[in-house]
Amino acid sequence: MDMRLILLGPPGAGKGTQAKLLAEKFNIQQISTGDILRQAVKNKTKMGLKAKSYMDQGKLVPDNVVIGIIKDRLDNADCSKGFILDGFPRTIQQAESLSQALKQMEIDIDHLIDIEIGFDYLIRRLTGRWTCRECGEGYHKMSNPPKKKGVCDKCDGELYQRDDDKEETIQKRFEVYRKETEPLKDYYQKNGKLNAIKGDGGIQEIFSRITNLIT
Numbered sequence: 001m002d003m004r005l006i007l008l009g010p011p012g013a014g015k016g017t018q019a020k021l022l023a024e025k026f027n028i029q030q031i032s033t034g035d036i037l038r039q040a041v042k043n044k045t046k047m048g049l050k051a052k053s054y055m056d057q058g059k060l061v062p063d064n065v066v067i068g069i070i071k072d073r074l075d076n077a078d079c080s081k082g083f084i085l086d087g088f089p090r091t092i093q094q095a096e097s098l099s100q101a102l103k104q105m106e107i108d109i110d111h112l113i114d115i116e117i118g119f120d121y122l123i124r125r126l127t128g129r130w131t132c133r134e135c136g137e138g139y140h141k142m143s144n145p146p147k148k149k150g151v152c153d154k155c156d157g158e159l160y161q162r163d164d165d166k167e168e169t170i171q172k173r174f175e176v177y178r179k180e181t182e183p184l185k186d187y188y189q190k191n192g193k194l195n196a197i198k199g200d201g202g203i204q205e206i207f208s209r210i211t212n213l214i215t
């Protein structure tokens, strides 16, 4: 079944965690601008070197860079059966460019899901997060630990703590979210596509909330 989804939500809401589960269940591509940018940083590409200073400060990478990434990615044949956007769009300009690109491709988004959760929860989630250096899989030292400490269950890659998961950078990311990304809720509400789900509870519980909503 073709399925095109957007996941919205603050840093640590569980976008990446849920996107991976949804991608597996529906056999569609997960497109995470954060993951793509971190790969570019790791590979020290020109884009990665430019993006790193923004990411380390908890700021957004300029719109033209991420919009370019998304257009390239959506053009790829593996997206023809569907995709799930995780961490994009994050500004009104990104949302408008996305809608233009989709129009040109003559496709539409089926569901926009906003994961709602308070910032107090998120600090704990982000400071306890471990991420795989190879495949980007996310873990949590308490709520979602890997089978073997420091090693990814999926690909045996090394787990690390993201540079932007320090408390002061997290606060900056929340501030940027409030200012730049939260207005997207109103923007999408107007075209009647936005559905909010509660982001508290266990990973499987939230996954059920999302799948109930979209199937």
Ligand code: AP5
Pocket (backbone or CB within 6 Å): 009, 010, 011, 012, 013, 014, 015, 016, 017, 018, 033, 034, 035, 037, 054, 055, 056, 058, 059, 060, 061, 062, 063, 066, 086, 087, 088, 089, 090, 094, 125, 126, 128, 129, 130, 138, 139, 140, 141, 143, 144, 164, 173, 199, 200, 201, 202, 203, 204, 206
């Ligand atoms: P990005 O990588 O997108 O970071 P983010 O939005 O801050 O979101 P996170 O990845 O931190 O959280 P998440 O919602 O994916 O949560 P997760 O599932 O990991 O962006 C990073 C940076 O890249 C940005 O700051 C910016 O600089 C740049 N960037 C990216 N996209 C951009 C764009 N479009 N425009 C401009 N710049 C962009 O879960 C968090 C933790 O909680 C994990 O440890 C997980 O195991 C755990 N967890 C998840 N669900 C639960 C649960 N239900 N219960 C308990 N624990 C849980």
Ligand code: MG
Pocket (backbone or CB within 6 Å): 015, 016, 017, 032, 034, 087
């Ligand atoms: Mg993420």
